[in-house]
Amino acid sequence: HIDKQTMEIHHDKHHNTYVTKLNSAVEGTDLEAKSIEEIVANLDSVPSNIQTAVRNNGGGHLNHSLFWELLSPNSEEKGEVVDKIKEQWGSLDEFKKEFADKAAARFGSGWAWLVVNNGQLEIVTTPNQDNPITEGKTPILGL
Known part of the structure; x- marks a missing residue:
């Protein structure tokens, strides 16, 4: 169980900050046209001057996006x-x-x-x- 406050902090603050900082880092580059999965999967091709910002914030954005996507109410344990x-x-x-x-x-x-x-x-x-x-x-x- 994850409490409501923790979820709100991760959604409204952490994830939002990752997206904002990632967008700022890639602004004006060809990375703007790529998916977050493509960017994170190919970090070695990210320009060195923004690589750390993209790794940290792009990773935070991707990780939280996956987390929200996989989140569900009590589901059946089958499949x-x-x-x-x-x-x-x-x-x-x-x-x-x-x-x-x-x-x-x-x-x-x-x-x-x-x-x-x-x-x-x-x-x-x-x-x-x-x-x-x-x-x-x-x-x-x-x-």
Whole structure:
């Protein structure tokens, strides 16, 4: 459970700030025409003078956008992803435990992710606002 105040802070303040600062950083560049996924997946091609701002704020924007997109009320625990999780971790509870343990072990700020990596599910963490897309992994759950 995440309380209402935390959600409002992340939506109205953090995410809004990431978008504003990202837009400012890419203003007047060819990055304005690219999707946030394309920008974050190709950080090495971002001009060095704005790379840190784009990494931090672009990552924050992408991570929060994915979080909001994946957020849902109590949903049924079924479907292809749940089946794959049960197959790989033995049960949904075992997956939740490993996911929570890895998230708690992340030092400082960051994210825990369920990703698809070379066709397999994997739990990874990233520091700060980094996103697994920069490593060629596809995030399907982030917290």
